[in-house]
Amino acid sequence: MKYRIVFRKRFRTGMIFEGVLPVLSVLAALFLAGVALMFFGVSPLEAYRAMFRGALGSWYGFSEVLVKTIPLVISGVAVGFAFRMKIWNIGAEGQIYMGALATAAAVRFLQSSSQFSMLLAMAVAAVIAGGFWGCIAGVLKARWNVNEVITTLMLNYVAIHLAEYFIYGPWRDPSSLGFPMTPPFPPSARLPQFLDTRVHLGIVAAIVLVLIFRLVIRWTRWGFEIRAVGENPKAAEYAGIRYGRNVVMVMFVSGAIAGLAGMTEIAGLQGRLQPGMSPGYGYTAIIIAWLARLNPWGIIIVSFFMGVLLVGGETIQVIMRLPLASVQVIQGCILFSVLAFEFFRNYRVLLVRKERN
Amino acid sequence: MDFFVPILAAAVRSGTPILYASLGEILTERSGVQNLGLEGLMLMGAFSGFTVTYSTGNPWFGVVTAFIVGIAISLVHAFLSVSVGANQIVSGLAVTMFGTGASSLLGRKMIGLTIPGFSKVPIPFLSRIPVFGPVFFEHDPLVYISYGLVFFLVWFIFYTRPGLNLRAVGESPVVVDAMGLSAVKLRYFYTMIGGGLASVGGAYMSLAYTKMWGEGMTAGRGWIAIAIVIFAVWHPARAVLGAYLFGGVGAMQLRIQAAGTSFPAPVLMMMPYIFTILVLLVISIKKGRGILIDSPGSLGIPYSREERG
Numbered sequence: 001m002k003y004r005i006v007f008r009k010r011f012r013t014g015m016i017f018e019g020v021l022p023v024l025s026v027l028a029a030l031f032l033a034g035v036a037l038m039f040f041g042v043s044p045l046e047a048y049r050a051m052f053r054g055a056l057g058s059w060y061g062f063s064e065v066l067v068k069t070i071p072l073v074i075s076g077v078a079v080g081f082a083f084r085m086k087i088w089n090i091g092a093e094g095q096i097y098m099g100a101l102a103t104a105a106a107v108r109f110l111q112s113s114s115q116f117s118m119l120l121a122m123a124v125a126a127v128i129a130g131g132f133w134g135c136i137a138g139v140l141k142a143r144w145n146v147n148e149v150i151t152t153l154m155l156n157y158v159a160i161h162l163a164e165y166f167i168y169g170p171w172r173d174p175s176s177l178g179f180p181m182t183p184p185f186p187p188s189a190r191l192p193q194f195l196d197t198r199v200h201l202g203i204v205a206a207i208v209l210v211l212i213f214r215l216v217i218r219w220t221r222w223g224f225e226i227r228a229v230g231e232n233p234k235a236a237e238y239a240g241i242r243y244g245r246n247v248v249m250v251m252f253v254s255g256a257i258a259g260l261a262g263m264t265e266i267a268g269l270q271g272r273l274q275p276g277m278s279p280g281y282g283y284t285a286i287i288i289a290w291l292a293r294l295n296p297w298g299i300i301i302v303s304f305f306m307g308v309l310l311v312g313g314e315t316i317q318v319i320m321r322l323p324l325a326s327v328q329v330i331q332g333c334i335l336f337s338v339l340a341f342e343f344f345r346n347y348r349v350l351l352v353r354k355e356r357n
Numbered sequence: 358m359d360f361f362v363p364i365l366a367a368a369v370r371s372g373t374p375i376l377y378a379s380l381g382e383i384l385t386e387r388s389g390v391q392n393l394g395l396e397g398l399m400l401m402g403a404f405s406g407f408t409v410t411y412s413t414g415n416p417w418f419g420v421v422t423a424f425i426v427g428i429a430i431s432l433v434h435a436f437l438s439v440s441v442g443a444n445q446i447v448s449g450l451a452v453t454m455f456g457t458g459a460s461s462l463l464g465r466k467m468i469g470l471t472i473p474g475f476s477k478v479p480i481p482f483l484s485r486i487p488v489f490g491p492v493f494f495e496h497d498p499l500v501y502i503s504y505g506l507v508f509f510l511v512w513f514i515f516y517t518r519p520g521l522n523l524r525a526v527g528e529s530p531v532v533v534d535a536m537g538l539s540a541v542k543l544r545y546f547y548t549m550i551g552g553g554l555a556s557v558g559g560a561y562m563s564l565a566y567t568k569m570w571g572e573g574m575t576a577g578r579g580w581i582a583i584a585i586v587i588f589a590v591w592h593p594a595r596a597v598l599g600a601y602l603f604g605g606v607g608a609m610q611l612r613i614q615a616a617g618t619s620f621p622a623p624v625l626m627m628m629p630y631i632f633t634i635l636v637l638l639v640i641s642i643k644k645g646r647g648i649l650i651d652s653p654g655s656l657g658i659p660y661s662r663e664e665r666g
């Protein structure tokens with residue numbers, strides 16, 4: 001008897017399936033990445049074990065994962081906002097840099113001994129700068145329909161070079177022995193850290209932002225407009241929802257949130273502005289928003305997972321002398337595998353008995 | 358003239374990797390698939406081309422390897438975007454991430470090594486034409502091949518039967534299927550060839566331009582190439598203009614830096630990216646005014662036979 005494989009279109013995906021699928025696809029991704037790593041001369045089992053031990057094997061490792069999760073959640077929300085409207089903000093990385101740059105500017109030019117007013121000023125500066133950066137792409141998209149994928153990406157390079165200009169130029173710390181970095185921030189410009197870990201107050205900001213994201217998208221008129229435009233721009237237009245205005249607003253908010261990620265990162269963690277302050281958080285955020293299917297709780301879970309990956313990546317960098325690029329390989333594989341598993345979401349694979357003619 | 362000729366020649370040289378990638382993307386997008394993975398493909402091409410050239414001593418082997426590697430990686434993108442019908446933007450980003458990561462992971466032992474690579478082969482007679490000669494005909498063979506490729510592609514896309522099929526599948530895969538051709542096969546084919554060309558563009562960087570390998574050495578050229586495809590309205594001849602324009606901006610920036618002005622380097626390095634945005638803006642304004650832009654009608658839309666409507 002002969003069988004053949006048939007693909008049947010699914011009309012409904014079950015709840016359990018919906019929950020199991022992301023887990024399955026991540027497992028498949030780890031397998032895929034493992035094969036790739038093996039091919040690159042790295043033992044995948046050893047690498048994964050070292051990553052797991054480094055990230056979750058100790059309290060310190062766990063707290064470091066949380067430290068990484070903070071900017072990831074914030075920029076994941078930022079990107080998610082825009083994706084809700086099917087606006088591709090690939091520019092979170094640049095918006096993070098602009099936020100950090102504005103934060104450093106605020107610290108440099110507004111000295112205040114009150115920690116509260118200082119931090120508030122820094123946050124406002126970061127929000128405005130990040131929002132402005134996002135707005136550029138938003139206005140170009142709304143007014144002239146310029147492809148936002150490319151503009152936001154190009155603006156990343158511009159923002160990174162702009163930050164470098166100040167770090168290597170006028171804002172360089174004269175006492176840093178030639179290292180490119182700004183002078184350290186005064187204590188009043190630092191976000192408080194918890195206990196003796198490096199987890200800082202940004203974690204509260206991250207959780208609040210997730211709640212706001214949920215609230216705005218689900219329960220407000222504006223959130224409804226965003227969803228409507230995202231689902232069907234033409235129908236939304238007929239319903240009187242103004243596309244252009246919403247694009248600009250969404251890009252401003254998206255950029256502003258990403259800018260805040262830059263602020264919490266340098267005010268909470270690094271304490272100064274230096275090159276490479278974000279090791280690609282803005283790009284990882286895209287994966288996070290995508291994997292979480294824009295679900296707010298999903299963003300937290302996936303960000304934590306990515307945090308494990310990053311801390312684990314740093315561990316194998318030290319132990320196995322592998323570049324951080326191995327994390328990028330794993331991330332790429334995760335995306336590939338999630339996209340491929342999309343197929344099983346839409347189709348059922350059946351084994352059908354072949355009929356004899 | 359003595360000042361401009363070297364800059365123009367450098368524009369051609371530094372525009373060539375972008376040109377290869379744009380030509381590849383034009384083929385891919387003409388077939389209706391968008392590949393945002395050019396940056397990753399170029400890096401893999403730069404790395405694999407360099408490695409093979411370093412160990413064999415023959416840069417042509419490097420070019421062929423890069424082409425094959427590009428084809429292999431684009432196969433994944435083709436599978437996801439054509440067969441699975443997945444989101445092409447995300448798949449392209451995945452290609453870029455994977456390519457960036459894999460090239461720097463694999464290439465960590467290659468850093469600091471140099472190769473003789475391709476050397477300049479001035480074309481007899483032609484290179485003696487004033488201005489034109491040194492600008493266009495005193496380069497390495499890959500540059501000359503890119504000239505040939507442009508002419509070939511213009512002829513192929515607009516004056517041949519397979520070229521017509523290529524444009525048709527980008528415009529309306531349903532029609533192509535009705536003609537008895539496989540829209541799926543055509544899209545696979547052009548996505549892979551396009552990726553191969555982008556990878557060769559990357560190989561140009563490491564084999565003829567810098568003659569060494571460095572992490573992330575393409576520095577956004579893959580993304581610029583995607584912008585140029587829009588600037589070129591999917592026409593190979595206009596891509597030449599775009600690529601050299603960008604090459605020129607890059608070359609100017611290097612020259613100003615080398616001249617030792619007090620102008621800060623990071624500000625100069627922003628120029629090509631800002632320029633990309635401006636060019637894109639001009640094209641989009643033109644398009645908004647109803648000036649006919651010949652973009653593939655079903656670009657980025659997955660096609661599935663059972664759902665045609």
